Amino acid sequence: MKQNTGAPVKDVSSGAVPAKNAPSSGGKQTLRKVEPYLWLLPSIVLMAVMIVIPILTVFRLSAMEISRAGIVKGFNNFANYKEVLASPIFRHTLWNTLVWTVVVVGVSTLIGFVLAMVLNQNFRGRKLVRALVIFPWATSLIIQAVIWKYIISADYGSLNVILSKLGLIDHFINWTSTAGAFFAWECWVGIFVTVPFVTFCVLSGLQSIDDTFYEAAEMDGAGFWRKLFSVTLPLVRPSLTVSTVLNIIYVFNSFPIVWTISKGDPADKTHTLVTYLYKLSFTSGKSGLAAAVSVIGFVILAICASIYMIMSLKGEEEGS
Amino acid sequence: MMKRILAMMLAAMLVLSLAACGGNSGGNSGDSSGGTTGDTTQEPATGGDSDSSGGGEKVQLNVIISQYGNNTQDWWPTFEKDFEETYDNIDLTVEIVSWNDLYTVVNTRISTAQAPDILNIDTFADYVADDLLVPAEDYASADLKNKIIPSFWNANELDGTVWALPILASCRAMFCNMDLLAEAGITAAPTTWEEVDAACKAVKDKFGGSIVPWGLDISTDEGQAAFAYYTWNNGGGFVDADGNWALNSAANVEAMNYIKTLIDNGYCNANPYTDTRYPLQDAFNAGSQAMMIGACNMMSADSEVNYEVANLPSPIGSSVSMGVCDRLMVFDSSITASKNSDEAARLDAVSKFFDFFYDTNRYSEYMVFEGFLPVTSDSSELLKTGADQFTVGGSDAPGDNDYFATFTEILPNCEFYPSSRAEWIDVKQGVIEAEQRICQGEDAQTVLDELQGKIEELQARNEAG
Structure with a gap:
């Protein structure tokens, strides 16, 4: 404490002799300029080591021939990209990824929005329902996927058992007899685990809307739909945008659901880009092809993120 | 001022600690104790002095053993x-690595020049192609070479x-739950595909959906085994009599169509595309x-379960086991x-x-422990009558x-996969994909023709270097 109170006195006295103390104030200024960077340095080093270097390595490997034993043989004239782009499995996988992202993000946003509207109302047991809604989000994706795999299993799944005990079916149904059926179930699980995140994002937006907006709208004779489109949606848009953009990135890159339920089978018909590149790398031992698929996925996401950035920057400019 | 100096010191410490972390992992990479990834399932049992700190020129030997069961x-x-x-x-230093991680661990180690001295895995052709292996003649003693059953020794050529030594073998057979078959009116294990169909139909009619008549695995885990079971027993297979790839033979087409009828008739587990052998084994055991x-x-x-082990069913009357x-x-x-300095000393240690x-008693003990079959003649003889002197892993x-x-x-x-061929991994994955598509x-015919074309193209590329 004594030193703290003494310090200003020393500064004042030193300020009285500027010529003598000029170098020290210059040093102080340099230090002040450098200090933020020093504080940032650990994060920058960490990001470089954990993010930038792996990304650059994947870009490099995607243009290399790599043996199955993992030996890098050298530049192969982008043969990995040519092979990947010529593969019908890759094209099907790309289509699946689009369907997977659009369906999971779209449907979960719709359900999440409705659920958030309901949870924003006052009713008994609201806290309990809110806790229940967040449950799927709080549970690990792999555990959820495994549970759903068991639920829909035709041989011993609980869905068949329940339906047959209720007398709704007289024999067990194979819910995943085709690749399309497998993929539809995977989309459903994706929706199921994504809904809570959207719900709580939208709910936080809804709770920030002042009741006076609704009161004013009602006084102007607005009904439910009018209030929804003219008050709720515009005001909740920032929350919805955040949840949608984050969901697009999460869902696009989601691995556990598809891999746990089908591993991309039957006949590689249920892959998304992430499971496909995992299979290429760790099952087929084709690291070069996997790196090429990874780069393509990265570019697609980078384009999506850029569009979002441009749009949000535009929105900010218009707002200001 | 003090605050700033303190802040600077803290920042410097953070940077240094980061640098130290990096330095440590770099140090490990040069160290002989291995463990560059966190994937292994077991630490070596011996103590901490893994280096030659005792002063003598100790030879370092790192071995990766694949995990065959819960007790390996x-x-x-x-x-x-x-x-x-x-x-x-x-x-x-012996590391036990799970089969799930084995290929990733080994490839990571190879690409960072941290490979083990001895590796236990299923195939070797890719390592030979990259010039990574030492020929078996350079380290297998004459005594050991004499002990190994010739067909197993030659299978690594x-x-x-x-290029490798066989560690253990297993063979496949048909397992039948005789109580269930008897209840369905079947008194003997089926020997032909027609009899398999009849038995499956009888079980399905008797038990409905509560009992699966026939367990089928055409998943990416081991779908190539199903291809082998049905094509070999129909006179087809991976290669023809001259050793050329013959994946699209008429016998193979017929065998694939037969697998499809098993699924279409509802005789199999509902998801043979994703059900691996493990849940099927569990279901049979239960x-x-x-x-x-x-x-x-x-x-x-x-x-x-009251079960019977039988030969694989064959429609042409000549059962082939795998x-x-x-x-x-x-x-x-x-x-x-x-990084042993003396290669001769390393090979001597190997x-x-x-x-x-492969000492008769020790190797026999391991075979009983894991439940696999020996590949040496002396242990084969001993275990026929003396397996009961050893204990099964995880039990008394x-x-x-x-x-x-x-x-x-x-x-x-038994017939074995042609796994010493350079194209094997692609064939293995290709037949699984073909089975699933069919x-x-x-x-x-179209799917297998396509696969045959792909493999021939690959072979031509491999032969051209």
Whole structure:
């Protein structure tokens, strides 16, 4: 404490002799300029080591021939990209990824929005329902996927058992007899685990809307739909945008659901880009092809993120 | 001012600690203790002085053993201890790695020049193609070479050189739950595909959906085994009589179509595309599946199923069983983690390791422990009558003499995958994809023709260098 109170006195006295103390104030200024960077340095080093270097390595490997034993043989004239782009499995996988992202993000946003509207109302047991809604989000994706795999299993799944005990079916149904059926179930699980995140994002937006907006709208004779489109949606848009953009990135890159339920089978018909590149790398031992698929996925996401950035920057400019 | 100095010091410390972390991992990479990834399932049992701190020129030997069961990690520490007591100039490190992680771990180690000296895995052709292995003649003693059953020794030959040693084998057979079959009115295990169909129909009619008549695995885990079971027993297979790839033969097309009828008729588990052999084995052991083709050691000790082991059914009357053999191979010192200065001393230590491992009693004990079949003639003879002097892993149960007597007789006549061929991995994955496409409704001939074309193209590329 004594030193703290003494310090200003020393500064004042030193300020009285500027010529003598000029170098020290210059040093102080340099230090002040450098200090933020020093504080940032650990994060920058960490990001470089954990993010930038792996990304650059994947870009490099995607243009290399790599043996199955993992030996890098050298530049192969982008043969990995040519092979990947010529593969019908890759094209099907790309289509699946689009369907997977659009369906999971779209449907979960719709359900999440409705659920958030309901949870924003006052009713008994609201806290309990809110806790229940967040449950799927709080549970690990792999555990959820495994549970759903068991639920829909035709041989011993609980869905068949329940339906047959209720007398709704007289024999067990194979819910995943085709690749399309497998993929539809995977989309459903994706929706199921994504809904809570959207719900709580939208709910936080809804709770920030002042009741006076609704009161004013009602006084102007607005009904439910009018209030929804003219008050709720515009005001909740920032929350919805955040949840949608984050969901697009999460869902696009989601691995556990598809891999746990089908591993991309039957006949590689249920892959998304992430499971496909995992299979290429760790099952087929084709690291070069996997790196090429990874780069393509990265570019697609980078384009999506850029569009979002441009749009949000535009929105900010218009707002200001 | 003090605050700033403190802040600067803190920042410097953070940077230094980060740098230190990096330095440590870099240091490890040059260290002989291995463990560059966190994927391994077991630490070496021996103490901390993994380096030659004792002053003598200890030879470092790193070994990766694949995990064959829940108890693999219980057997090797004793082996390691006994070996190091016998050869105090060799520092042996045995790592047990799960099959799920094995390929990733090995590839990571190879690409960072941290490969083990000895690796236990199933195939070796890719390593030979990259010039990473030491020929078996360079380390296998004459005594050991004489002990290994010739067909297993020769199965590791590629371009006239033997590159690996067989570690163990298993063979596949058809397992039938005789109580379920009897209830369905079937008194004997089926021997032909027609009889399989009849038995499946009887089980399905009797039990409805509660019992699966036939366990089928055409998943990416081991779908190539299903391809082998049905094509070999129909006179087809992976290669023709001249050893050329013959994936699109008429017999193979017929076999693939037969698998599809099993699925279409509702005789199999609902998801053969994703069900691996493990849930099928569990279902059979639990008595909820009537028949399946599985490994000789698939029955669990506590299963109460009244089962019979039979030959694989064949529509042409000549049953072929499938053998599976895994290998031990030695990596070139240029890419191993153990930077031994004396290559001759390293190969001598490798040779000692193998002689110690394949010692009749020790090797027989390991075979009983894991439930696999021996690939040496002396252990095969011993286990036919003396398996009961050893205990099964994870239990106090003695080995079953009858089991070894039965399967060691069958084993030499088994067919094996052509896994020493450079194209094998692509063939393996190709037939699995083909099976799945055919069972999903694509034309078998078209799909297999496409695969054959792809493999021939690959072979031509490989031969062109």
